[in-house]
Amino acid sequence: MTDHNDEPTYTIGELAREFDVTPRTIRFYEEQGLLSPKRTGQNRVYCNKDRVRLKLILRGKRLGFSLAEVKSLFEMYDTNSNSAVQLEAMLELTEQKRAVLNQQLEDIRMLMRELDDVEARCQEELADIKRGKIV
Structure with a gap:
């Protein structure tokens, strides 16, 4: 589809x-203020x-970012043309996610x-039982 x-x-x-998601998911992201499609009638x-x-929302979800975190990154991008601000915020979020994942990994180990x-x-115990030793 293309517009004029x-x-x-x-x-x-x-x-x-x-993106292998439901239309309901996309509408939910719109309700959360993450997407803002134009409307032609309904x-x-x-x-x-x-x-x-x-695509970024779904990637963020895979990486463990909350929708609020994704939204704040979008808002930063929309209000500030300085990409260094977004990159620094992204680095900070990435560091936080990595720390959480490392803790989860240690807990799993x-x-x-x-x-x-x-x-x-x-x-x-099973081997002892099979050999006739009662524990």
Whole structure:
């Protein structure tokens, strides 16, 4: 789909298919102020900026960013032409996410060690039972 400015435009269905999300998800992002399509009657018309933003929202979600964090980055971009500000904010968010993930990774490693210990004890007791030793 293209509009009269020859800028490519997209329907909600086209974006939903391209990014493997539901139209309801896209409408939710619109309600949250993350996307702002134009309207032609009842139909939403998305421009390339909306498409890029949807891609960034989904990437942000995959990386563990909240929608509020994504929105604040968008607002920074919209109000400040200095990309250094956005880059510094992004670096700070990235550092925070990395710290959280490292803590989660350490917690998982600890749980895996505990599971290994429980499994080893169960195997030993089972082997003792099979050899006729009653524990």
